[in-house]
Amino acid sequence: MSKSFTSLEKTIDILCSFDMEHQDRSAYEISKHLNMPLSTTYKYLDMLLRKGFVSKDPDTKRFSLGLTIFKMGNLVAAKMTVLNIAAPHIYSLSKRSGETVILTVVHGWEALCVEEIESPKMVKLTIKRGATIPLHAGASQKILLAYQDDAFIDDMIKGRGLAVLNENTITDPAELEKELKSIRDQGYAMSDSEVDSGAGAVAAPIFDHRGKLVSGLTIAGPRDRICDNNRQKLIDMVIESAKRISSDLGYMKGTMTVW
Amino acid sequence: MSKSFTSLEKTIDILCSFDMEHQDRSAYEISKHLNMPLSTTYKYLDMLLRKGFVSKDPDTKRFSLGLTIFKMGNLVAAKMTVLNIAAPHIYSLSKRSGETVILTVVHGWEALCVEEIESPKMVKLTIKRGATIPLHAGASQKILLAYQDDAFIDDMIKGRGLAVLNENTITDPAELEKELKSIRDQGYAMSDSEVDSGAGAVAAPIFDHRGKLVSGLTIAGPRDRICDNNRQKLIDMVIESAKRISSDLGYMKGTMTVW
DNA sequence: AAAGATATTCTCATAATATGAGAAAAAATC
């Protein structure tokens, strides 16, 4: 088995070496991080720079992701059906619940936040568009995992394990399996301090016209406001909104259709 | 001069072949568009697919840009200083003016919209984050061009020309030069149906701590509401907001500083 | 079901190009 597409892979490695924690890096830093010869690293960076895939701060000489990627990212957003269709529903859910509302999709073995509307309250949960979280913890993540193939779930557990993210993170595969089954049975997911201490959330699934899960809709906030006797009301709300979005996406099951 | 980085260039070509008009493409289409052998095209697409740089619709078998790019795009947005600093000012300007407010930056030979807040009115100008427009037409574009090096402007005119985008587009280099000088003298730009018929706009420049132009701030809308006797008020507003943002970015000139 | 169209994968010999060490220049910093 010979290597293939090494240069493409290197390019991708360079681009992927930028993340929330490393928003900019020097050429030297990248070269060390990927242990790639410095001269080679420069060649790649040059090319990427010319194409706008990375940019370079003239003061610090450090590189970061470029405007071409910003532009393309917006193109992805523009094309993302669920995002556009969900937008008005999310907005209304945010108003009615008064809490932060989050829309997530599966990306690799993680949940990716594709949209969020922050609660207007002073104490609230905040998450950024583009943030990613492992799929095994938190309502907005578990709701996505619950509707994946068994093979997917097995691979994920084998490949990445069930890391402890917080006090209540589920780390036992059997327990997770049970939890996911219960989510499917109920049609919604809940969490309490699984990712962040003091955070609570309720989430419901969004399906497309083929009945395939495309997204998770979540109401999240401080656990006191989510996990108290108010919870059932929030659950009803998030389920209803998710159903409407599914219906707008062409999902039929359980929808009153009038011809 | 031998070819270098052909594979990287091909990758970039593939990614760049997606735009607003071609949000998805089939492998065959891409192969024809770039005249690249089909088998080669598939190899690239495979790799890009595996890395999440493109995604593939299981129904139509067509490719589009993927979630990895979405995620990276959001990272660029998170890091973009001017965007974060300008956010509250833009919001307030939108409220006070009642019109659509746009933030643009230079990207290659184009203006790139990095943020926009739509007017709440029914008749309004709309532009999407990530949209690009040539630099020689429209207030939000000319304001950026006015503060570029002469060499940049010359290269652009030579390399790309001054295409007619609408009835009032400036297409004569000498006239453009005069217009840009007048923009610099006045400290703001105006436009009336240069890009879209019936659209008007006023724009002001935003400078960073080194005095370098980083962004253009624009109020845009139907020409009747922008280009009437109300215009001076809008100009004052947009200039004031732009100055505040510049000041927040560390720009000193012309700023009342109280120690 | 069969035929036709379309989409996708595979193989392999060869040409083409990516590679990286190290020297050296350029720029920033002390």
Place this chain on the structure above:
DNA sequence: GATTTTTTCTCATATTATGAGAATATCTTT
């Protein structure tokens, strides 16, 4: 002016990308 850091350049060689075409799979239509 000295020192550190950043950046560019060269070049011989091994490595890998290449693409035609055949084969297979998948979907569509009759």
